[in-house]
Amino acid sequence: MRHVLVPRTKGFVATLEGLKGHVHAVYDFTIGYVEAVPSLAQWALGYVGKVHVHIRRTPVGELPVGDGALAAWVMEQYVAKDLRLDRFYRTGEMGA
Known part of the structure; x- marks a missing residue:
């Protein structure tokens, strides 16, 4: 993967198990930066350009x-996220 870090699947599985009954959905946010990716300091100061x-x-x-199936699902989501970002940085389109 070029644009995302390898996911911490064990942490995700443990968190989801610990929140069972309290969480109704998982949200996946993918952010593509039109300009350069801001540094942590730029983020903190609000200097973030246009994003998709x-x-x-x-x-x-x-x-x-099951833990194994859930971990595999998380990995699939990250692979899809990486492909989405690759397309975005090539074409400017995030896609569906």
Whole structure:
């Protein structure tokens, strides 16, 4: 993957298990920066240029069951996110 870090699937699985009954959906935000990616200091000071945002909501009931299946699902989402960002940085379009 070129644009995202490898996900912490064990942490995600543990968090989802710990919040069972309290969380109704998982939200996936992908942010593409039109200009250079801002530094942490620029973010803190509000110096962020134009961005494109893709948001995907997955109800908890639609998530795979079992730690291994859920971890594989998370990895698939990150691969799709990386492909979406690759397309964005080539074409300027985030896509659906």
